[in-house]
Amino acid sequence: MSHAPLRPSRRQLLAGALAVAATAAVTGCSTDSSASGSGSGKRLRIGYFAFPSGDLIVKNRKLLEKALPDHTVTWIKFDSGASVNQAFLGKSLDIAALGSSPFARGISGSSPIPYKVAWILDVAGENEALLARKSTGISDVAGLKGRTVATPFASTSHYSLLAALDKAGLKPSDVKLIDLQPQAILAAWQRGDIDAAYVWLPTLDELRKTGKQLTSSKQVAGSGKPTLDLAVVSDELIARDPKAIDAWRKAEAEALRLLKSDHEGSVKAVAAELNISAADARAQLAQGVFLTPEQVTSAEWLGTDGKPGKLLTYVGDTGRFLAGQKQIDAAPSAASVEKAFYLKGLPDVLK
Template sequence: MSARHLASLFSAQTSRRWLLGGISALAFIGLVVPGLAQAQAQDKASQLRIGFQKSASLLTLQKSQGSLEKRLAPHGVSVKWVEFPAGPQLLEGLNVGAVDVGFVGEAPPIFAQAAGAQFVYIGNDPAAPEAEAIVVPKDSPIKSVAELKGKKVALNKGSNVHYLLVRALEKAGLKYSDIQPVFLPPADARAAFERGAVDAWVIWDPFLAAVERQTGARIVADGRGLVNNYAYYLAERGYAARNPQIIQALFEDTVAQAQWLKANVKAAAAQIAPLQGLDTEVVERALQRYQFGVRPLTAEVASEQQKIADVFLGLGLIPKPVRIADALPTK
């Protein structure tokens, strides 16, 4: 697979609701595959390898604090963090057995499943449509998505923003073929954007917040009213089946760290910023546009993911139909 992939804070009451939803995921993990408890007892893993992107702020925070390691150490389980530049590459790592669990946006799992990757969706974070956008340089004459016709638009192929671009063009009365997509990973896309080699860039936070603050880039459209921008936790199916307690511990730690982050955004941004090589203000802005709190996939969320897969098939972006149901946990 060659394709290459990160909120406004809720009120305290809403945050608690999301966190409670995340905690409910813990009970859900035990339903991934029949006989999990027995399987785990027979073949419990001694390590959890987590595929992450440095732009995934919550996981970056967890890694830096060592909270998951402390939670799993008494059970004889170590943690290995494997960094990837974007979601598609992370899915490649999951498919070849380099990691056991990964965290990505909406599109990478679809491209990976179309390429035959074996994984299972084990949870998702709430929607964060403001955390991705189409931006243009501050002095660009482009004021709307409709004006992108014939223009060069940079994006990471197979990432969450791929679907945002498709939906934004559709709303503006344009076809995907009306623009010139330029497939670049975030660092290369930022360079091309700054030197004027592309007319627009479709990107997610914190790269979005960084280019806004550091170059004055203007948002012509974000995901509101267009996409959900869910983020998904995925696992190698066999690992999920054999090690439900390890995944449960991961989710417990994720929920706990999300709760702390929501209550301490400035402090969290100060910790995360040097790890991401960004200004604290940039990270804080990105954190305010993301939602956190892992929860089990509902039928509605799975249906939305299926819609994206069907759109990608219609555009010829994936080679064959994808059934999201085939990658859902067996109840």
């Protein structure tokens, strides 16, 4: 199989988005509501991943619900960035975690998804990686030629896989690329249907039991192709309830501080949310790169109001790479990338 198909039309995405909104259970999304009794009608629908990050601490400790008692907060679990993009098109999300690669896809084209990046959750490290089944005897990325490789298409793992293949001198058409979600990857791996996979935690740790790691997102970043887990907010929420965004940022900043100041408490929160042991949660958190709130708003990363940081360059570079790999029709322009940043109030709103 050659590279992934070009980005579907807005009509196709919108149809999928409406399906996501109407039948969350069918599409693999699940919800967890924390309703207030105020009857104010204010709501926040937050998309998250079952992936170790500050998001899970905010959710577990109900930091946002405490900060916004007059809001109804609903947490919706997603399996990949592609489905998050569809949900935003369907107007069924206000805030969500989203990888830097699907974000670059979302803001490309003549009809970009109406959202903006407002925070950085983490930088991909050893928590996303490319592994081959040990039984295949594959020992490096170049050895994947002619083999079947799975990854969730339109994800940061997909982007990093393409970058790793490129560095090894392989084109996407040199391997058989399969689009599978993490749980489906694990099942296909166990059946022997695939030779290798690029995926994230916790599925990644399951593959490590019988796999050989060929590269990781930390190594790919070292080659000039970093990926990040971002957090985006809808344009509609920015217009309707900017103070809620400020409260959410404060909650996320507190979670990042807790990862440093109360690591064991953070481990317990992540373990509870992922339904895993504290030892597993500790090991998974150790594989991520978590910035401090000060680093998030520094020139090295997200930046501040009026002064976007290097993330602007990273997103632009990602878009150009995806266009070069024919994953999207054209890279987003520099102007459209800058428009897709919501930095109002930073860093003062974190105080």
